[in-house]
Amino acid sequence: xxxxxxxxxxxxxxxxxxxxxxxxxxxxxxxxxxxxxxxxxxxxxxxxxxxxxxxxxxxxxxxxxxxxxxxxxxxxxxxxxxxxxxxxxxxxxxxxxxxxxxxxxxxxxxxxxxxxxxxxxxxxxxxxxxxxxxxxxxxxxxxxxxxxxxxxxxxxxxxxxxxxxxxxxxxxxxxxxxxxxxxxxxxxxxxxxxxxxxxxxxxxxxxxxxxxxxxxxxxxxxxxxxxxxxxxxxxxxxxxxxxxxxxxxxxxxxxx
Numbered sequence: 008x009x010x011x012x013x014x015x016x017x018x019x020x021x022x023x024x025x026x027x028x029x030x031x032x033x034x035x036x037x038x039x040x041x042x043x044x045x046x047x048x049x050x051x052x053x054x055x056x057x058x059x060x061x062x063x064x065x066x067x068x069x070x071x072x073x074x075x076x077x078x079x080x081x082x083x084x085x086x087x088x089x090x091x092x093x094x095x096x097x098x099x100x101x102x103x104x105x106x107x108x109x110x111x112x113x114x115x116x117x118x119x120x121x122x123x124x125x126x127x128x129x130x131x132x133x134x135x136x137x138x139x140x141x142x143x144x145x146x147x148x149x150x151x152x153x154x155x156x157x158x159x160x161x162x163x164x165x166x167x168x169x170x171x172x173x174x175x176x177x178x179x180x181x182x183x184x185x186x187x188x189x190x191x192x193x194x195x196x197x198x199x200x201x202x203x204x205x206x207x208x209x210x211x212x213x214x215x216x217x218x219x220x221x222x223x224x225x226x227x228x229x230x231x232x233x234x235x236x237x238x239x240x241x242x243x244x245x246x247x248x249x250x251x252x253x254x255x256x257x258x259x260x261x262x263x
Contacts, residue, residue: 008023008024008025008026008030008061008062008063008064008065009023009024009025009026009063009064009065009066009067009254009257010022010023010024010063010065010066010067010083010087011023011024011066011067011250011253011254011257012066012067012068012069012070012079012253013069013070013116013119013249013250013253014037014068014069014070014071014072014075014076014079015037015071015072015116015138015139016037016071016072016138016139016140017036017037017138017139018034018035018036018037019034019035019036019037019075020032020033020034020249020250021033021034021035021050022247022250023059023061023063024250024254025061029247029250030059030061031053031054031057031059032247032250033050033053035049037072037075038075039072039074039075039078041075041078042078042081043078043079043081043082043085043086046078046079046082047082047085047086063086063087063089064087064089065089065091065092065257065261066079066082066083066087066089066091066092067091067092067093067094067099067253067254067256067257068080068091068092068093068094069093069094069095069115069116069118069119069249069252069253070093070094070115071114071115071116076093079091080093092256092257092260093115094115094118094119094253094256095112095113095115095118099256099260100256100259100260101118101122101256101259102122102150102255102256102259103118103121103122103125103146103149103150103151103152104149104150104151104152105118105151105152106147106151106152106153106154107152107153107154113152114142116136116138116142116249117134117136117142117144117152117155118152119249119252119253119256120134120136120144120227120248120249120252121134121144121146121150121152121252122150122252122255122256123245123248123249123251123252123255124144124146124225124245124248124252125146125150126251126252126255127225127245127248127251128223128225128243129150130146130147130148130149130150131146131147131148131218131220131221131222131223132144132145132146132222132223132224132225133145133146133211133214133215133222133223133224133225134146134225134226134227134248135207135211135224135225135226135227135228135231135240135241136226136227136228136248136249137160137161137226137227137228137229137230137231137234138160138228138229139160139162139163140157140158140159140160140163141157141158141159141160141161141203141206141207142155142156142157142158143155143156143157143158143210143211143214145214145218145222156210156214158206158210161180161199161203161230162180162230164199165177165178165180165195165199168195175191175195176191176192176195178192178195178196178199179196180196180199180200180230180233181196181200181233182200182233182236183196183197183200183201185197186201200233200234203234204234204238204240207234207240208240211224211240223242223243224240224241224242224243225241225242225243225244225245225248226240226241226243226244226245227244227245227246227248227249231244231246232244
């Protein structure tokens, strides 16, 4: 079975793929000092708790935090007896082209989302990922990654607002009942929610205008369902987009 790992700036997700479906998905905070032994104890404890029997034979990693990769490699070697594929490394081939400025390093998560989006929906896409940053990735007709946009993440913006203005509290992200808030919390929630609706809609429209064609918008990431409520921002929501992309890349490398 395949263990797919998506390591982001905030959280790391482990999913087991049996070739047809994901048996389980576990999430933990991303900590670069966590050792391979600690990963294994945490992971095996959750498997035992959920009574999941899985023999890991392969592993693939996408990580935006380079310092984490070493211990994940040790985890693969020490406990699963395999050499992991790491997206972004020369030995990990991609089934799509990457057409950006020479010398530019594209985040592995953005490449994985491109592969997944093209596999599921074909080309001419905008993939919006709600992570620590909110990213917009543009997929060409042939599935190539051709660039995108990086904006501050929703929670990051709220944290910055709270820390920079002592009188403003930390608030949860939610869809407010009205645009005009009548108290501080409601005002902040409206600013964040409708501000990001405007940001997403505006950037997608600018991308469409620049490309001169219709583009399908796919959303993924934890807050995507929230921004889908009562709006027509997205054509499709894919909760496991990144994990799906990792399975596609793994299969592509095995076939080669």
